[in-house]
Amino acid sequence: MGNLEQKAPVFKVIVDELSSQIRARHFAPGSSLPSENELSERYSVSRFSVRKALSILESDGLIMRQAGVGSIVCELSGGIALKKPLNIAISGPFSDPYSSGVINEMFYSGIVYESARAACSTENARLIQTSVEEFIAKKGEGVDAFFCISRKEANSSWQQLNEIASSGKPVIFINRITDLSHIAYVAVDYELESRRAAEFLLRIGKKNIGLVTVECQYADLVRSHGFKLAHEGRAQAVCSCLISGDSVGALEKLEQFIELERPDALFVTSFRLFSYALLARRNLRRQDISIFCFDKLEKNTYRENVMYVDMPLWDMTQHAFQYMVQACRSNDPVPILRQLYACDFILDSNFR
Numbered sequence: 001m002g003n004l005e006q007k008a009p010v011f012k013v014i015v016d017e018l019s020s021q022i023r024a025r026h027f028a029p030g031s032s033l034p035s036e037n038e039l040s041e042r043y044s045v046s047r048f049s050v051r052k053a054l055s056i057l058e059s060d061g062l063i064m065r066q067a068g069v070g071s072i073v074c075e076l077s078g079g080i081a082l083k084k085p086l087n088i089a090i091s092g093p094f095s096d097p098y099s100s101g102v103i104n105e106m107f108y109s110g111i112v113y114e115s116a117r118a119a120c121s122t123e124n125a126r127l128i129q130t131s132v133e134e135f136i137a138k139k140g141e142g143v144d145a146f147f148c149i150s151r152k153e154a155n156s157s158w159q160q161l162n163e164i165a166s167s168g169k170p171v172i173f174i175n176r177i178t179d180l181s182h183i184a185y186v187a188v189d190y191e192l193e194s195r196r197a198a199e200f201l202l203r204i205g206k207k208n209i210g211l212v213t214v215e216c217q218y219a220d221l222v223r224s225h226g227f228k229l230a231h232e233g234r235a236q237a238v239c240s241c242l243i244s245g246d247s248v249g250a251l252e253k254l255e256q257f258i259e260l261e262r263p264d265a266l267f268v269t270s271f272r273l274f275s276y277a278l279l280a281r282r283n284l285r286r287q288d289i290s291i292f293c294f295d296k297l298e299k300n301t302y303r304e305n306v307m308y309v310d311m312p313l314w315d316m317t318q319h320a321f322q323y324m325v326q327a328c329r330s331n332d333p334v335p336i337l338r339q340l341y342a343c344d345f346i347l348d349s350n351f352r
Contacts, residue, residue: 010045014053022062022073033063033071059329061124086125086328088321089143090116091132108271108295108313109149112174115317116147123325136160145170145324147317158183170327172320172337175311176218184323184337186316190219190294193309193343194226194269197292200345201265201307202230206290210263211240212254212273220269223294227267239263243273254280263289271295290351307351310344 021027034042039050054071057063063071064085074085090113113127120127128143135146136157148161148171158180165171165182172184201209211227213220224240231238241257243250254276258266266277266289274293281289293308316339323337 009049010043011049011053011056014039014043014045014050015056018053018057019060019062022057027073029073029075031073032069033073035070056331059331086123086145086325087128087143088116088120088125088145088147088324089128089130089135089140090147091130091135091149111313112149112317115314116321119318119321119325123321125321125325132157132161136164140164140167140169143169144328146172147320147324148173148176170324172324174313174316174320177340182336184320186320186337186339186341188311188316188343189340190222191226191229194223194267194294195230196226196343197294197307197309197345198227198230198267201267201290201292202234206265208236208239208261208263209265209267210257210261211238211267211269212243212257212277213240213269214243214273217270223269227269243276250276251279251283255284258284258286258289265290265292268293271297304348305351307345307347310346312341312343316341 018027018033027033033039033054036047036050036054039053040047043050054063054065057071058065061074064074065071116127119125130143130146132148135143140146146161146164146169158178161171162180162182170184171182172186174185175187175190177185177187177189198209209227211224213224215221228238239257239261241254243254258280266281268274268277268291271293274291274295274297277291277293281287281291287305289305291306293306295308296310297306297308319339320337323334327334
């Protein structure tokens, strides 16, 4: 047993022999392999070589290593190794003071979760809901990768996530762009897409577009900036209305804004502000005011002179999970995924 062929790396010899024994049911599913010390003595090699061999067997789906337990033999299907089971943590959802948690989940988080669940069902993976704070507190223990639907985390949290990712545990953001070296992302370029949408409105003859937004929200700030970039060099200054969390006061403020500024279109930076714009327009009998919303709207609801953004959330999530699975199961380093996506602009039949 201890005499290895010199031509092959010692860890490869261990992999080949143990793999053959597992497939031949010499080790039954659910049983334990010999300990690292036992394998090291059996093959007369270092524990480093043993660990490398066990890592390959785990990546091949033949064993599952558990701290304090050892290497457990996995079930095979027709002699073929099942994929290594993965625990994928996903953050959220969290309701915010500007919208219904149910609506927020339906139009954003809900799509992401459904896509994530679909991806897990084909990858022998389990989806675990957690929070950014909990993931950081446990330093990623118990999960293989973290999918972050980032909301309002402080920069310090992002730095901590980057530190965890640097240890080899994949962390990926959806719809947040970062230059942190170890964090992956799939995202819509909010600034670019907002600028494109505003430029479209200007091209079709909208001369006085009112910006409806909130302060201190990442997505709204970036989208507002893109909107303003589209107006650079134009004689007319941007008119904007900042909405607070007070629903009654917010509606009154927006109605006063419309009466004062007389906009021919409203550029609404997120779904939570759309209902205010819609109600204000109805109360003032100004159906001629077009509304653009930088979020997906429910089908057959309030489609009256409305344009909205349809972000490819399903495809983005699928791409993110493919990356995480590859990063978790590959024996070789996987390049960190940083992918930007374009949006579709949807116009209702009465948009003018």
